[in-house]
Amino acid sequence: MAAINDDRFFDADIETMPRDQIEKLQEARILQLVPYVYQRSPLVKSLWNEAGITPDDIRSLADFKAKVPFMDKDMIRDYRDKHDDPFGGLACATAPHLRGVGFTSGTTGDPTPLPRSEDHISLTGLKREMWHMGVRSNDYMTYMLFTFRDGLNADKWLESGMRPIAIQHLPNEIPYFVQVSRQLRPKAMFMLSTPVILTLEQYQKNTGEDLREAFSSYQGAVFGGEPLSPHLRSLVESWGLEIFELSSLGDIATTMECKAHDGMHTWEDLALVEHLDPEKNEPVADGTRGELVVTALADDVGPLIRFRTDDLISFTRQPCTCGRTHGRLKPLGRKGDEMLIQGKSILPIDIFPLIGNVKETSSGLFQLIRPQREADILNLRVGYDQNSLETPTDELAGRLTDLISSKLDIPVNIHLTDNAELLKNGPPNKIPRVTKS
Ligand SMILES: [Zn+2]
The missing domain is CATH 3.30.300.30 (ANL, C-terminal domain)
Incomplete structure (x- = not known):
């Protein structure tokens, strides 16, 4: 098949792939992943042995969804503590491929370790999002560090030609943030949080700066971490910024709104997304409330397998008006909340x-x-x-x-x-x- 040449997309072939092809790609990746992860991840081996499952039992995507046992944060932490394994039994590779450890983004409880490779999977999705917002080769974007403990990974942006400007997520960085926005004319702002918005509001009151003028080069601003209140939304919009909400896709990748603003795209070449009844473990209908369960499809270092995120979402597989075919979710909250x-x-x-x-x-x-x-x-x-x-x-x-x-x-x-x-x-x-x- 000829590659699709469409400037709206960073990776048009993937982003507009028909549903049946997405599922074929997922199945191929799952069938490769199953023996790989069973042989290497001590946690997966122990969970599957307990469930009486071996890789031979998994011959299709349907088998995978029907038979493979779930994992959750407690199981990863238990494994870490019982076996004195800092990677929680997830690591499938050793140095030099295993490059470090990230942690889950939860605000409560003990951070759960996630082994990381030199390929930062979140960035694969983020490049598609930044392109969609209007960032092109040689364009700058402001990149506020606080969501990813893994850091900036500036070299990973190089091949795309996009140029991140690192800014600490700290109140005293705000004047610098405004200054580089004027000097370098960035195209995208990654990313705003409630305290950053409140600090910018205060800064505007104290200095009389015209933020609409300072931010006039931006084609979008990412907001994440929690739902955005109507007041903060109107404040950000008063600075002339279009807001794109972002969330974590079960700690595998990120998920972000597109210009249609009707749900956040889940990159299904990177993650198998299941949307299940939190009590009965069965799939629920598109558009209804269910728990997000994810499997990492492009991570050979520490893939999460049928990971129960505790996140309640609504989810749809209907193609989006932006032209992308991957599913979209709307976060509703934590199961425990x-x-x-x-x-x-x-x-x-x-x-x-x-x-x-x-x-x-x-x-x-x-x-x-x-x-x-x-x-x-x-x-x-x-x-x-x-x-x-x-x-x-x-x-x-x-x-x-x-x-x-x-x-x-x-x-x-x-x-x-x-x-x-x-x-x-x-x-x-x-x-x-x-x-x-
Ligand atoms: Zn869309």
């Missing part, structure tokens, strides 16, 4: 748009208080902005209670806290959205 209030499923994503539209709470800072999964009433800690307070806090709490209980149809108890106070509860880039007390 879900609360059942009088039997009704509630996730932080249900709260965001409600408090984000109230002026005093528009920074979108809140925490679900979740001593256990089920409760009769939702206890919600909400941050407010001291400066925009026009009524007593009792009145604000009453307004929020009415709004949230009527929209979600559950009883709510609001605990108001000053924004600055609430921000002390978290690491610098985000606060936990769910807390035990």
Whole structure:
């Protein structure tokens, strides 16, 4: 088949591959992966032996989905601790191919080790995304370091001709960030977070800088780490930036919105994506709520195999209007963050748009208080902005209670806290959205 020459895509053959060919490619990669990983990964061998499965039992993609046992973070950490194996039983290669260890991106608990090769798989997808946003050979992009503990991997960008400008994710780097945006005219901003946006807002107030002018070369800005509140979205848009939301694809790669802004593309040549009922382990229909389960298809150093991410998503395999054919997901939250209030499923994503539209709470800072999964009433800690307070806090709490209980149809108890106070509860880039007390 002749290569597709279409300037909209970094890798047109892959990005627009028909569904049946994506599945053929996945099957070929799975059938290669199965004996490879069974012979090399001690964790996989032990899980498969326990399940009574050998590579001979897997002859197709359907066999793989029906028979191969799941793994999760607890299993990786248990293996690491019991066998004194820093790679959690995942490593399939040794030096020099095994180049280091990354960690899962979770904000809670013990970081889970992930062996890394010199091929940084996340970057394979990110190059497609940056191209889609408008970055071409010799263009600059700002590259804020905080999502990937693996670092910049500048040499990996070289072959694409795209040129990242490294910026630390720290408040005192903001003036430098604005300055290089003016000097080098970058095309893409990777990536914004809630604290960076709030710091930029403060910086604009303090200095009177025209951020719309400073950022006028950008064709897009990536935002990730958590859902974006309506207030922060409108703030970023007031600087003339188109926002592309990004999330982790089960720690295998990233997944990001395209210009259609209707879900984040999952690169299915890099990851086999399953979308399962969290309780019954069976596939659920496109467009419904299910758990993301991933298998790494292009990682020969420490591939995750049927890894249960605990992430709840909606997922569709319908081709996108942007021309790409790979699936799209919408993140809904963590399985462990879900609360059942009088039997009704509630996730932080249900709260965001409600408090984000109230002026005093528009920074979108809140925490679900979740001593256990089920409760009769939702206890919600909400941050407010001291400066925009026009009524007593009792009145604000009453307004929020009415709004949230009527929209979600559950009883709510609001605990108001000053924004600055609430921000002390978290690491610098985000606060936990769910807390035990
Ligand atoms: Zn698309």
